[in-house]
Every structure is written in C-alpha cells, then in structure tokens.
Amino acid sequence: MEKLHDFQRFIDAEEKIEPKDWMPDEYRAHNIRQISQHAHSEVIGMQPEGNWITRAPTLRAKKILLAKIQDEGGHGLYLYSAAETLGISRDEMIAQLHAGKAKYSSVFNYPTLNWADIGAIGWLVDGAAVTNQLSLRRTSYGPYSRAMLRICNEESFHQRQGYEIMLKMAKGTPEQKEMAQDALNRWWWPSLMMFGPHDNHSERSTKGMLWKIKRASNDELRQRFIDKTVPQAEFLGLTIPDPKLRWNEATGHYETSDINWEEFNQVIQGNGPCNKERMDHHKQVHAEGAWVREAAAAYAARQKEQLQEA
Amino acid sequence: MPGGEFYRRGAEAQKILTLRASYYPTLRASVPLWGKTYSPPRLRTSAVKKTYSPPRLSASAVKKLTMVTTLSGIEELVWERLSLIPDPEIPVISILELGIVRDVHYDGEMLEIVITPTYTGCPAMNLFVAEIKAAMHDQGFDNLKITTVYSPAWTTDLIPADAMERLKKYGIAPPVKGSDDPFAPPPAIPCPHCGSEHTSLVSQFGATACKSLYTCDDCKEPFEYFKHF
Amino acid sequence: MTTNQALYQYCLRLGDTNLILGHRLSEMCSRGPMLEEDIALTNFALDHIGQAEALLQYAGKLEGKGRSEDDLSYLRNVEEFENFRLVEQPNTDFAYVIARQFLVDVYQCLLYQKMQKSTDETLAGMGSRFLKESTYHLRHTSGWMERLGLGTDESKRRIQQAISDLWQFTPEMLTAKSYEKELEAQGIIPDAEEIALDWLVQVVRVLSRSGLHKPQDVAVPPPISHSDHLVRMLAEMQYLQRTYPDARW
Incomplete structure (x- = not known):
C-alpha cells in the first residue's frame, strides 16, 4: 500500500514512470494493452494504404505514400520496442493479436476504394490519430510519452500530405471531386469512431485517468477533432455527411449527429467490412515468413557459437 | 536606371x-x-x-x-x-x-x-x-x-555540433562516423537518454530512410539513430 | 543516333529499371517475413522510385519533347520500356526478392561508383548521390544472402533456387546496348565490360561465403523480350493516368 501511495504521488507530480521503476501490475498491463494496440494499428494500417502504392498516379505521390507507409512500419516497430520495456515480447504481442486478444484500430477495417481514400486517410484518420497522440505526449509512462513526442511530428506531416491530395482532388475534374466527396462520406464516421465510445466511468477508464496514462476523455478529443476538421472540409468545398452538423455559437463547438453505435460495435466485434481480410492477411504473411525467421535465428545462433569458440 | x-x-x-x-x-x-x-x-x-x-x-x-x-x-x-x-x-x-x-x-x-x-x-x-x-x-x-543538384552528395558530416547536441536532447542519437567498409560492423551508438554505450540495433531501417531503431540495454529506452551518410 | 539520343536511351534503361524494381518492391508492402523487412523493402522501393524520378526527368530533358518523368512512366507502352528483364521477375518468395535485389545491388553499386566520374555533370552527380543508397542496400542484401545460405536447409534450398532461376537474366543486365559504345568512348557512361567483370567477382565472393554455388551460365542466352509480368504491372501502375486523361494529380 505504501508503494502504491508513493507511486500515485509520483504520478500526480507529473513525473514519468521508467521501465526499471516499480509499478502496479495493473498499470503495467494497462500500458501493454494500450501501446501494443497502438503498434498493431500502425502495422495493420499498412495494408489498406499499401494497396495503392502500385497505382499511385504520379511518381511524387508514390514516393510520399511509400515514405508514409515506411513511417508507419517504423512507428509500429518503435512502439513494439516501447511495449517490450514492460516485459512482453513482440512474439507474444503478435500471438495475442492473432488470437483476437489484442486489438487494433477499427478504422482499418474499411476498404480503400479510390485514390481519394489515400487522401482521406491521411487527412482524417491521421488527423484523428494525431489529436489523440498529442494528448499522449503527456502520458505517464516515459518511453511511450517520448515516442509520442517524435511520432506526432511525423504524423502531422502525413496529415498535411493527405490534405494536399484531397485539395488536388476537390479542385480537380468533376470526377475527381466526386471521388473526394465519396471518400469523405465513407471515412468521416469511422474517423469519429476512432476516439472510442462515449466516456463512461468504468473502472478501467477511471484508472487510466488517475494514473495519467490517458490524458483527455474520448468525447473531449473527438470534439477537438471535429472543431478543427469541419472548416478544413469547407475550405475543400466538400460536404460533411451529417445533416445535423451545425455550429453552436454559445458553446463555440460544432454539434453533430450521434455515431451509429451499432456499426461501431459490429466492427469492434470483428464484423466490419475487412476485419477477416486484414487478420487473414497478417496471419498468412506471418506463417509464410516462418522459414525466414527460422533461418535468421539459426544463423545468429551459429554466429554466437563461433564467437564463443574463438 | x-x-x-x-x-x-x-x-x-x-x-x-x-x-x-x-x-x-x-x-x-x-x-x-x-x-x-x-x-x-x-x-x-x-x-x-x-x-x-x-x-x-x-x-x-x-x-x-x-x-x-x-x-x-x-x-x-x-x-x-x-x-x-x-x-x-x-x-x-x-x-x-x-x-x-x-x-x-x-x-x-x-x-x-x-x-x-x-x-x-x-x-x-x-x-x-x-x-x-x-x-x-x-x-x-x-x-x-x-x-x-546531386553533387557533391549530401552528408551528415556538415551538421554543426550544436545541432547534433539538440538532436540528442530531442531523443535522437546523432550520426556517428563508422568504417567505410560496407561489411565492417557498425559503430557503437550511445543512448541519447542515459548515455550508455550498451545499445542494440533493432532495425537498420527505421521510420524514415535517415533513421535506424535501437534499444538501450541499460535504461531500456527504444530510440532512433540518425544514420551517418 | 546523336549523343543526346543515345544518352536519352541509356537514361531510360537505368530509369525504367529503377521504376520497375521499385514497383516490384512496393508489392511487398505488408508482406515481409518480419516488420523489419517490411520497413527495409519499403525503404528500398522509395530509393528506387526516387532514382527513377531523377533519371527519367533527365531523360525527358535530353529528349527535348517536353515529356516529364510522369509522362514517361505513365504514358508509354510496354514495348517502349527499357528496364532490365531481371527486375520484372515476380516476388515468388522472400528468397527471390533478396536474390533479385542482391544481383541488382552489386551491379548498381559498381555502376554508380564509376558513374561519379562521368564527363556528364548530371550523371556524375546522380552517381554520387545514388551510390550512398545502393551501398546500404547491398550491405542489407548480402547480409541476407549469408543468413539464408547458412541458415537452415530450407532457406539454403530456397535461396539457391532463386539465384539459379534468376541467373539467366543477368547477361542482359551486364551487356551494353549498341548505342552505349559511343557514350562509353566519350567517358559519359562507365564501361559495361569492366562492370561485368567486377560484378562477377563480387557476386561469386558473396555466394561462396554464403555456402552457395554460382549457377551454370547459359551457353546462348535466350532472345530477350519483356515478360507478361510487365504488361500486368504497367496496367496496374498506369491505370489512373490512363482512365482519367484530363485529371491532374
């Protein structure tokens, strides 16, 4: 109890918890769950976007997309490493993902049907992610907070590039504009869902706030995202697919319809348009790569042996 | 005029x-x-x-x-x-x-x-x-x-020392010049967080082409290393 | 053929090779045997597309018809592509990806090294820039040649198979086209025969260190034409540009 009390005092003083510090098991588990989910999201997110590298319409667009996906892979790896500091291995995390015990962001369970989707993902999905990550720079676990600091800069760069694609499409031919509007229609609601359910006061989320793992509530972050994104859509000349959307002068915020929570729950439970596809792909690739990982391990073991003999 | x-x-x-x-x-x-x-x-x-x-x-x-x-x-x-x-x-x-x-x-x-x-x-x-x-x-x-222009090719050797120091404080290990031999083992990269030289390479290629990912064996911090070019 | 025309052809040859190899590597996105390789291969793809962009931009300038690097990439037909046949070969498995990349990496390292001394300033500049990237690639792929060659029985079998299957495409890569002779004589481009000799020495060195053997050379290389693979790749790559000719991206 004494330890727990000190731990809380430490956190309340906005100090960072470091890998070798004492921490409650629940704090450790909470961070593992959150950081690994973040890592899995980066990795699964490579699939819908990777789809379009070979079809990107200019070399410049191809380069930007490749670099973005490399960034995501890199962030995934960075986050896996950050989670490993809590005493879990990447293999274990991947096994949990395959077993359905660990989650990734539901937004990646939607398909990418036209080139404007790549713009919309950058603008909306990365935009939502950055909104969340900006608040996580102040999270209490040191390695995660420092990772967020650097990752945010790179992801806001993605958001700008996504917006740039949207701008080109929205100001392009009628067909291009139609693609842009179509992409916005399909990605708007899934992006809002990224912030999670309405704030409840479940024990887990209370603990998350108490331990300063989570620094802002879901609804707060969602509102922040809406408020900054609606004017951007106006600038593009596109329509947000929500008839109830309106500016509330009194609160200084936009008001929206409620999210379709039925859809939200379906996608979370694995019944989204691409859940099975994404997981099957990941599992298949992982299985096909087994011989490579075995070879690398065998080689490394032999090298070590030779080193010891010498 | x-x-x-x-x-x-x-x-x-x-x-x-x-x-x-x-x-x-x-x-x-x-x-x-x-x-x-x-x-x-x-x-x-x-x-x-x-x-x-x-x-x-x-x-x-x-x-x-x-x-x-x-x-x-x-x-x-x-x-x-x-x-x-x-x-x-x-x-x-x-x-x-x-x-x-x-x-x-x-x-x-x-x-x-x-x-x-x-x-x-x-x-x-x-x-x-x-x-x-x-x-x-x-x-x-x-x-x-x-x-x-492509020539002379860009190099990290010209980054001034104080900028290197800022990189380190920001959490990115600055470039370390290693051997010119492509098959030589890479130089030790000190952890920007705790300064330890006991660090391990996780991936030669990181989030951007200019960075690799390392972890520190002492303080456990994962960190990026700005590659030497 | 004037010097400019010959140099245009040569830049197409190098540029297309990078473009198509970059395309093949892009297909590997999210398909690497481990996350590290996903990242590395995406990085390689990016480097090759970047090199293609620079080379094709220069080609367009040499041609003098106002075609941009995008026009050349997206609006030419399959018979106009000059890439090495080696790079259009499919990603059969990770061993093929590594073997193909390794054979090209050794070539490009030698090429770019020598290209730095070109009497053409632009080529010389590109050579010195690209060499740094290719050196990183070669370090990576030769490491994998060794790991797979000396790893398990299965990995050895697979990498040997890949090298043997791809070997038949290497003479085309190493042989100069007739229009290159004049450029070589003027010191604009490196001597292809010199590169071929060094290439063999380096490749054999890595093969033997990796416990692999050099495949038999084909006595008479088969007549070279593009494969069906390239047609399919271009259909995919060019689809947006061709479907919406009025659009600007």
Whole structure:
C-alpha cells in the first residue's frame, strides 16, 4: 500500500514512470494493452494504404505514400520496442493479436476504394490519430510519452500530405471531386469512431485517468477533432455527411449527429467490412515468413557459437 | 536606371528584415493550403522549449543589415532567413543546419536557391521546397528559382555540433562516423537518454530512410539513430 | 543516333529499371517475413522510385519533347520500356526478392561508383548521390544472402533456387546496348565490360561465403523480350493516368 501511495504521488507530480521503476501490475498491463494496440494499428494500417502504392498516379505521390507507409512500419516497430520495456515480447504481442486478444484500430477495417481514400486517410484518420497522440505526449509512462513526442511530428506531416491530395482532388475534374466527396462520406464516421465510445466511468477508464496514462476523455478529443476538421472540409468545398452538423455559437463547438453505435460495435466485434481480410492477411504473411525467421535465428545462433569458440 | 535599381534593392532588404522581426516560422504560417481557419498541431511541450531556441539576429546585427543594399548583402539576408526554417519532421534543427541548401544567388532580378536532396526519394524535400518558396515569397522574392543538384552528395558530416547536441536532447542519437567498409560492423551508438554505450540495433531501417531503431540495454529506452551518410 | 539520343536511351534503361524494381518492391508492402523487412523493402522501393524520378526527368530533358518523368512512366507502352528483364521477375518468395535485389545491388553499386566520374555533370552527380543508397542496400542484401545460405536447409534450398532461376537474366543486365559504345568512348557512361567483370567477382565472393554455388551460365542466352509480368504491372501502375486523361494529380 505504501508503494502504491508513493507511486500515485509520483504520478500526480507529473513525473514519468521508467521501465526499471516499480509499478502496479495493473498499470503495467494497462500500458501493454494500450501501446501494443497502438503498434498493431500502425502495422495493420499498412495494408489498406499499401494497396495503392502500385497505382499511385504520379511518381511524387508514390514516393510520399511509400515514405508514409515506411513511417508507419517504423512507428509500429518503435512502439513494439516501447511495449517490450514492460516485459512482453513482440512474439507474444503478435500471438495475442492473432488470437483476437489484442486489438487494433477499427478504422482499418474499411476498404480503400479510390485514390481519394489515400487522401482521406491521411487527412482524417491521421488527423484523428494525431489529436489523440498529442494528448499522449503527456502520458505517464516515459518511453511511450517520448515516442509520442517524435511520432506526432511525423504524423502531422502525413496529415498535411493527405490534405494536399484531397485539395488536388476537390479542385480537380468533376470526377475527381466526386471521388473526394465519396471518400469523405465513407471515412468521416469511422474517423469519429476512432476516439472510442462515449466516456463512461468504468473502472478501467477511471484508472487510466488517475494514473495519467490517458490524458483527455474520448468525447473531449473527438470534439477537438471535429472543431478543427469541419472548416478544413469547407475550405475543400466538400460536404460533411451529417445533416445535423451545425455550429453552436454559445458553446463555440460544432454539434453533430450521434455515431451509429451499432456499426461501431459490429466492427469492434470483428464484423466490419475487412476485419477477416486484414487478420487473414497478417496471419498468412506471418506463417509464410516462418522459414525466414527460422533461418535468421539459426544463423545468429551459429554466429554466437563461433564467437564463443574463438 | 541605376538610382531606381538601388532603391528597389534597399526596399527589398527592408522587407526581409521587417518580416524576420515579426516572424518565427511555423508550419501554418507558410503553408497556404490549410486555409485561414486552421492551425495544425504545434509542438509546445517543455521538452522542446528547453532544448531549442530558434536562431535570431541580434538587434545590432539587424540594424547593420538594414543598411545593406549590395547583392551579396541581400544574399546574406536570404541565408539568415533560411536558417529560421525548421526541418518539418525534426523541428529542433533548421534546414540550413541539415545542410540541404548549397548556394544562394541574387542578381538583382532573380533569386536562385540551390539545394541538394538528403536522399533521392526523400519526400520531405517537397516540403522543404514549399517552405523555402513560401518564406521567400513572404520576403518579396517573386522571381524565384529552386535548383536541385546531386553533387557533391549530401552528408551528415556538415551538421554543426550544436545541432547534433539538440538532436540528442530531442531523443535522437546523432550520426556517428563508422568504417567505410560496407561489411565492417557498425559503430557503437550511445543512448541519447542515459548515455550508455550498451545499445542494440533493432532495425537498420527505421521510420524514415535517415533513421535506424535501437534499444538501450541499460535504461531500456527504444530510440532512433540518425544514420551517418 | 546523336549523343543526346543515345544518352536519352541509356537514361531510360537505368530509369525504367529503377521504376520497375521499385514497383516490384512496393508489392511487398505488408508482406515481409518480419516488420523489419517490411520497413527495409519499403525503404528500398522509395530509393528506387526516387532514382527513377531523377533519371527519367533527365531523360525527358535530353529528349527535348517536353515529356516529364510522369509522362514517361505513365504514358508509354510496354514495348517502349527499357528496364532490365531481371527486375520484372515476380516476388515468388522472400528468397527471390533478396536474390533479385542482391544481383541488382552489386551491379548498381559498381555502376554508380564509376558513374561519379562521368564527363556528364548530371550523371556524375546522380552517381554520387545514388551510390550512398545502393551501398546500404547491398550491405542489407548480402547480409541476407549469408543468413539464408547458412541458415537452415530450407532457406539454403530456397535461396539457391532463386539465384539459379534468376541467373539467366543477368547477361542482359551486364551487356551494353549498341548505342552505349559511343557514350562509353566519350567517358559519359562507365564501361559495361569492366562492370561485368567486377560484378562477377563480387557476386561469386558473396555466394561462396554464403555456402552457395554460382549457377551454370547459359551457353546462348535466350532472345530477350519483356515478360507478361510487365504488361500486368504497367496496367496496374498506369491505370489512373490512363482512365482519367484530363485529371491532374
């Protein structure tokens, strides 16, 4: 109890918890769950976007997309490493993902049907992610907070590039504009869902706030995202697919319809348009790569042996 | 008309200085595509504040430069202005410190800025160019040409020591020169967090082409290493 | 053929090779055997697309018809592509990806090294820039040649198979086209025969260190034409540009 009390005092003083510090098991588990989910999201997110590298319409667009996906892979790896500091291995995390015990962001369970989707993902999905990550720079676990600091800069760069694609499409031919509007229609609601359910006061989320793992509530972050994104859509000349959307002068915020929570729950439970596809792909690739990982391990073991003999 | 020419250049220099005085570059200020209603997230954490103060001219230098009306004087002002543009992904160093600007020529009519890519496919180059263009337009240079050269190739050897120090404080291990032999083992990379040299390479290729990922065997921190080129 | 025309053809040959190899590597995105390789291969793809962009931009300038690097990439037909046949071969498995990449990496390192001394300033500049990237690639792929060659029985079998299957495409890569002779004589481009000799020495060195054997050379290389693979790749790559000719991207 004494330890727990000190731990809380430490956190309340906005100090960072470091890998070798004492921490409650629940704090450790909470961070593992959150950081690994973040890592899995980066990795699964490579699939819908990777789809379009070979079809990107200019070399410049191809380069930007490749670099973005490399960034995501890199962030995934960075986050896996950050989670490993809590005493879990990447293999274990991947096994949990395959077993359905660990989650990734539901937004990646939607398909990418036209080139404007790549713009919309950058603008909306990365935009939502950055909104969340900006608040996580102040999270209490040191390695995660420092990772967020650097990752945010790179992801806001993605958001700008996504917006740039949207701008080109929205100001392009009628067909291009139609693609842009179509992409916005399909990605708007899934992006809002990224912030999670309405704030409840479940024990887990209370603990998350108490331990300063989570620094802002879901609804707060969602509102922040809406408020900054609606004017951007106006600038593009596109329509947000929500008839109830309106500016509330009194609160200084936009008001929206409620999210379709039925859809939200379906996608979370694995019944989204691409859940099975994404997981099957990941599992298949992982299985096909087994011989490579075995070879690398065998080689490394032999090298070590030779080193010891010498 | 020599007199007119002289006056115009003086006015241009004046413009540069006025703008610089009121200006610390943010991504928003120079990128028109966002429209006026939106300001993208900016880093405002104490960590960054502590480690990075943007280069600024002293008051006396500003005064001295206000007098400048020669071509080379104007070029100098352009260099100064470029030194205020941060790297979009690593905002603690400027694009000048990164070493992508090779030359600045001003002939009284046209301003030419010669740059070299960090690496061939670097997508940030487009952004660098956009930032440079926006900054120069702001300064009144409408006749602007950006030329890309590949040789001599960009190298991390020219990043100044204090920029390296800022990189480290930001949490990125700065470049360490290793052997030229492609098959030699890579040099030890000290952890930017605790300074330990017991670190392990996780992946030669990291989130961006210029970085690798390491972890520290002592404090356990995962960290990025800015590769030596 | 004037010098400019010959140099245009040569830049197409190098540029297309990078473009198509970059395309093949892009297909590997999210398909690496481990996350590290996903990242590395995406990085390689990016480097090759970047090199293609620079080379094709220069080609367009040499041609003098106002075609941009995008026009050349997206609006030419399959018979106009000059890439090495080696790089259009499919990603059969990770061993093929590594073997193909390794054979090209050794070639490009040698090529770019020598290209730095070109009497053509632009080529010389590109050579010195590209060499840094290719050196990183070669370090990576030769490491994998060794790991797979000396790893398990299965990995050895697979990498040997890949090298043997791809070997038949290497003479085309190493042989100069007739229009290159004049450029070589003027010191604009490196001597292809010199590169071929060094290439063999380096490749054999890595093969033997990796416990692999050099495949038999084909006595008479088969007549070379593009494969069906390239047609399919271009259909995919060019689809947006061709479907919406009025659009700007």
